[in-house]
Amino acid sequence: MPQVYAYACDDERSLFHRITIDLREPAPKEIYFEVMYAGICHSDIHTARGEWGPVAYPLVPGHELVGIVAAVGSEVTKFKVGDKVGVGCMFASCKECEYCTAGEEQFCNNPHAYFTYGVDAEGKSTTGGYSQGFTVREDFALRIPEEIPFHTAAPLLCAGITTYSPLKFWGAGPDTKVAVLGMGGLGHMAVQIASAMGAQVHVISHTRSKEKDGKRLGASYYHASGEAGTLEALRSTFDLIICTVSANDLDYGAYLDTLKPHGAFVDVGLPEAPARINLSKIILGNKILAGSNIGGIEETQEMLDFCAEHSIHPVVEMIGGEDITEAYNKVTASQVRYHYVIDTSTFNDKPAA
Numbered sequence: 226m227p228q229v230y231a232y233a234c235d236d237e238r239s240l241f242h243r244i245t246i247d248l249r250e251p252a253p254k255e256i257y258f259e260v261m262y263a264g265i266c267h268s269d270i271h272t273a274r275g276e277w278g279p280v281a282y283p284l285v286p287g288h289e290l291v292g293i294v295a296a297v298g299s300e301v302t303k304f305k306v307g308d309k310v311g312v313g314c315m316f317a318s319c320k321e322c323e324y325c326t327a328g329e330e331q332f333c334n335n336p337h338a339y340f341t342y343g344v345d346a347e348g349k350s351t352t353g354g355y356s357q358g359f360t361v362r363e364d365f366a367l368r369i370p371e372e373i374p375f376h377t378a379a380p381l382l383c384a385g386i387t388t389y390s391p392l393k394f395w396g397a398g399p400d401t402k403v404a405v406l407g408m409g410g411l412g413h414m415a416v417q418i419a420s421a422m423g424a425q426v427h428v429i430s431h432t433r434s435k436e437k438d439g440k441r442l443g444a445s446y447y448h449a450s451g452e453a454g455t456l457e458a459l460r461s462t463f464d465l466i467i468c469t470v471s472a473n474d475l476d477y478g479a480y481l482d483t484l485k486p487h488g489a490f491v492d493v494g495l496p497e498a499p500a501r502i503n504l505s506k507i508i509l510g511n512k513i514l515a516g517s518n519i520g521g522i523e524e525t526q527e528m529l530d531f532c533a534e535h536s537i538h539p540v541v542e543m544i545g546g547e548d549i550t551e552a553y554n555k556v557t558a559s560q561v562r563y564h565y566v567i568d569t570s571t572f573n574d575k576p577a578a
């Protein structure tokens with residue numbers, strides 16, 4: 226049984242320290258890979274801090290992980306030792322229900338999809354990507370294209386698919402105007418992907434502090450919502466808004482006013498508090514208020530290939546295992562540009578006392 230180092234926290238203070246974990250040998254249809262890089266997603270932080278419900282500690286989070294296949298089960302056909310692979314938000318589902326067969330495993334209802342750290346079908350706690358190894362069914366592993374610099378690939382597996390899927394579904398492309406709300410881990414991916422799809426991209430951020438980056442990544446316009454009159458001047462402008470912010474006090478009505486009739490406002494930011502929306506803002510312009518939850522396995526592979534073809538890379542800051550605790554605080558303080566990626570080779574270093 227492979228035994229590897231991982232980083233775990235023991236309670237909602239989310240203080241990370243190194244532990245040793247046992248992973249299972251791959252079953253006939255599974256692969257085992259050595260995790261090299263793992264992204265830190267904001268949802269890891271919500272989970273680790275108990276903000277989304279009770280957690281079984283010690284918790285090893287991480288659902289954006291990439292590495293090299295080190296062992297394959299006897300019936301594996303998609304991968305061989307040495308391949309570059311990744312795992313995103315899900316590691317299993319039934320693959321037989323109407324949603325799984327439609328390529329939307331995230332909506333599996335038989336009984337549900339299994340998310341990368343949590344519990345498995347037997348009710349056992351599972352570990353995630355802040356680990357030097359991972360065993361997974363081959364049909365939930367993604368192929369990482371050579372063109373994508375490997376240390377930047379991990380965030381695509383959550384932030385990439387979370388933004389790609391709604392942009393594609395709602396028709397971002399030539400002759401569309403897309404607004405990206407928020408210029409963080411998700412927003413900076415949405416800007417690049419929407420721009421590669423051919424849309425005219427606008428960023429709406431509270432301040433102009435990231436304007437240079439936004440324009441470099443593909444935005445044609447950058448608006449500061451903190452400046453008076455900004456949203457009023459954008460009335461009936463956009464075909465599509467991708468909202469990546471999770472602020473509890475977002476003025477939905479003001480943003481819905483910036484949509485053209487029939488336009489769609491798609492939320493991927495997941496605020497904690499229920500939103501209050503005046504429905505006249507939707508009804509009077511036949512507007513759509515929608516949500517979007519990651520994407521299926523096939524679509525995730527399509528997104529990876531799209532990013533390879535269009536040279537889309539997450540902008541990352543590399544950190545070691547001992548930096549995770551501090552990184553969490555910086556993410557919640559919006560001080561990361563734009564996504565932390567953990568280099569798991571640092572796990573071999575002696576942890577600080």
Ligand SMILES: [Zn+2]
Binds near residue numbers: 266267269384
């Ligand atoms: Zn995520």
Ligand SMILES: [Zn+2]
Binds near residue numbers: 325
């Ligand atoms: Zn299913």
